[in-house]
Amino acid sequence: DAGVIQSPRHEVTEMGQEVTLRCKPISGHDYLFWYRQTMMRGLELLIYFNNNVPIDDSGMPEDRFSAKMPNASFSTLKIQPSEPRDSAVYFCASSLPGNTIYFGEGSWLTVV
Amino acid sequence: SQQGEEDPQALSIQEGENATMNCSYKTSINNLQWYRQNSGRGLVHLILIRSNEREKHSGRLRVTLDTSKKSSSLLITASRAADTASYFCATDEYGNKLVFGAGTILRVKS
Numbered sequence: 148d149a150g151v152i153q154s155p156r157h158e159v160t161e162m163g164q165e166v167t168l169r170c171k172p173i174s175g176h177d178y179l180f181w182y183r184q185t186m187m188r189g190l191e192l193l194i195y196f197n198n199n200v201p202i203d204d205s206g207m208p209e210d211r212f213s214a215k216m217p218n219a220s221f222s223t224l225k226i227q228p229s230e231p232r233d234s235a236v237y238f239c240a241s242s243l244p245g246n247t248i249y250f251g252e253g254s255w256l257t258v259v
Numbered sequence: 260s261q262q263g264e265e266d267p268q269a270l271s272i273q274e275g276e277n278a279t280m281n282c283s284y285k286t287s288i289n290n291l292q293w294y295r296q297n298s299g300r301g302l303v304h305l306i307l308i309r310s311n312e313r314e315k316h317s318g319r320l321r322v323t324l325d326t327s328k329k330s331s332s333l334l335i336t337a338s339r340a341a342d343t344a345s346y347f348c349a350t351d352e353y354g355n356k357l358v359f360g361a362g363t364i365l366r367v368k369s
Contacts, residue, residue, distance in 0.1 A: 180357070240302075
């Protein structure tokens with residue numbers, strides 16, 4: 148299996164622009180997670196899906212953030228409009244129920 | 260909120276020595292997982308230990324879990340320079356939600 152695939156790996160964008168991060172989970176995994184990692188706050192769970200349905204989005208920082216999972220093999224995390232404080236590494240991860248969670252290599256976002 | 264808390268925050272040892280990292284958590288768990296993150300990379304899963312298990316081994320890694328003390332430890336034996344990384348523990352809450360601690364930065368000097 149190719150593992151969890153994220154794109155883009157690196158993105159630099161200007162404040163106010165829309166950012167879309169993409170994720171392809173491991174085939175057959177029921178759960179998909181979006182995490183954000185910063186030096187100040189560490190790894191934070193933003194949202195997770197079970198069978199394409201959002202289960203808990205309490206970690207989503209504000210209305211500028213949205214996530215979708217239109218099918219079992221694709222998810223997006225969108226930031227609109229982006230702000231410099233959104234600069235972070237965004238990780239997508241997937242798993243089977245109660246099992247190991249596998250992470251992608253991350254999308255490194257810089258908002259200037 | 261982050262549940263697992265690692266101790267120490269940073270650890271520097273010589274190659275060949277053992278490294279021990281500890282993790283404490285606050286509520287009941289179903290399982291606890293340890294991950295490694297090399298600089299600039301994603302998280303790599305090391306070991307998952309379930310709440311009814313007390314010890315688990317994988318190569319040079321040994322993980323213990325004490326649910327009465329709500330703590331876990333990760334031991335890396337005969338460390339190598341390639342073990343230099345950040346190590347995180349993560350605990351689950353109801354619904355398969357994984358919450359990470361702040362991590363331990365391990366540096367192995369050759």
